[in-house]
Amino acid sequence: MKITDIRTRYLRLPSPAVSGDNLQDLLIIEVLTDEGIIGLGEVHTNPDAARAIIDGSGYHTSSRGLREILVGEDPGEIGRLWDRMYALTQSYGRRGLAVHAISGIDIALWDILGKALGKPVYQxxxxxxxxxxxxxxxxxxxxxxxxxxxxxxxxxxxxxxxxxxxxxxxxxxxxxxxxxxxxxxxxxxxxxxxxxxxxxxxxxxxxxxxxxxxxxxxxxxxxxxxxxxxxxxxxxxxxxxxxxxxxxxxxxxxxxxxxxxxxxxxxxxxxxxxxxxxxxxxxxxxxxxxxxxxxxxxxxxxxxxxxxxxxxxxxxxxxxxxxxxxxxxxxxxxxxxxxxxxxxxxxxxxxxxxxxxxxxxxxxxxxxxxx
Missing domain, CATH: 3.20.20.120 (Enolase-like C-terminal domain)
Structure with missing residues (x-):
């Protein structure tokens, strides 16, 4: 199985207001594969900023966008892919926003693996x-x-x-x-x-x-x-x-x-x-x-x-x-x-x-x- 794309979907309530409720907007992650399995995840951070981390291009070895890092990879190799995302975003990442974006993708990868095996993630x-x-x-x-x-x-x-x-x-x-x-x-x-x-x-x-x-x-x-x-x-x-x-x-x-x-x-x-x-x-x-x-x-x-x-x-x-x-x-x-x-x-x-x-x-x- 190979990853073919990563989709980001920005959801927002009609009239958001600044408050402690950070579920007025949400970035959903969908990781697509060549076998038709779609992994679902979410990012708990500023949606526009996380979308840029995922969708953006980068040509320096450690300043790359997450989509280009992952497309073509085997989604079942989750630990290796986590380490790869972390390593190839270190110039602007290591903590904070880049890790938030990695989090949403990681959730979706576990969703794919469970679906591929026909088992809930906890099993x-x-x-x-x-x-x-x-x-x-x-x-x-x-x-x-x-x-x-x-x-x-x-x-x-x-x-x-x-x-x-x-x-x-x-x-x-x-x-x-x-x-x-x-x-x-x-x-x-x-x-x-x-x-x-x-x-x-x-x-x-x-x-x-x-x-x-x-x-x-x-x-x-x-x-x-x-x-x-x-x-x-x-x-x-x-x-x-x-x-x-x-x-x-x-x-x-x-x-x-x-x-x-x-x-x-x-x-x-x-x-x-x-x-x-x-x-x-x-x-x-x-x-x-x-x-x-x-x-x-x-x-x-x-x-x-x-x-x-x-x-x-x-x-x-x-x-x-x-x-x-x-x-x-x-x-x-x-x-x-x-x-x-x-x-x-x-x-x-x-x-x-x-x-x-x-x-x-x-x-x-x-x-x-x-x-």
Missing amino acids: VLGSVRRTSVPAYASDLTPPGHDEAIQTARRHVDAGFRAVKLGWGALGSDIAADIELVRRLREAVGPSIDLMVDLGMPVALDDAIRLGRALADYGVYFLEEPLSPDDLDGWRRLVDQSPTPVACGEKETTRYGFRDLMERGGLRIVQPDVARAGGITECLRIAALAELHRVRVIPHCWSSDILVAATMHLITTLSDCPYLEYNAMEQPLRTQLITEPIRPRDGIVHVPEGPGLGIELNEEVAGRYEIR
Whole structure:
């Protein structure tokens, strides 16, 4: 089998607005083969920029476009192709955007391999430890405390046993954040796991203050109160916060996660399969985390393409208590595949069909595609 082309499809809601919801637009990846098998993936980043990485030409050995690197290659040689993409984009890549684009293609290559073998990706990966996992409802923080409490209660009533609120006004007033968490705990009771995601960094002293205060309310983890580059700050925060802290959605490759674990001291890392390097690199990150006895709870805030890819990864993880589940109601989240992935009693099951086990809803994709 040979790769014949890579298609990029840019989907966007009619009236996007700057906010913490980065599923207002989406870049879908389709890897085509000479045997008619099409692999499906997505890139979790700026779509226009990622499209340029994939579609662009390049004549310097280490500054090439991903399509020209891959056309004519055997899609089943996934590890070799990952290394080739990484090596031939090193002049402008190595971290960040280029790895985001590689991630989407890598997901699609695993989809092809599973389809070619007639097996779901998790069976091809081997080392199956689970085929289902509890999901935590992940949502943006409404502007008012009463609205936030209503949001959390709605997710608990829907069957989720864990809820994360993030971004929004969080981080602008630490005392108000602590009061919100106090009220959330009072509203949902002691048996629900609560997570808090600041999204953007605050001062180290404020992060330490939060870490100490939120421990009184049993917060499961405090996410991204610091920049992923502030490795010394993470080390100090981990040492002083009784609340577990987590980071990783903005990091890429095993090298970045090695720094978070070894220099930053992180005990929970959150690689995003559509950013950190795809399934291939997330397996490497997970192996490194297991060596360091660090828990992996992947970041997963996008369409059901990413949910499916993340679930296949989670089947292999030695220690993963939750799937992050974007609980927002908007079409690119809820309608993009023909059989949407939904929790049952708060539990999500890995898709069982060949490859990723999902199929794109072409009517919905066509409705939002920017041609």
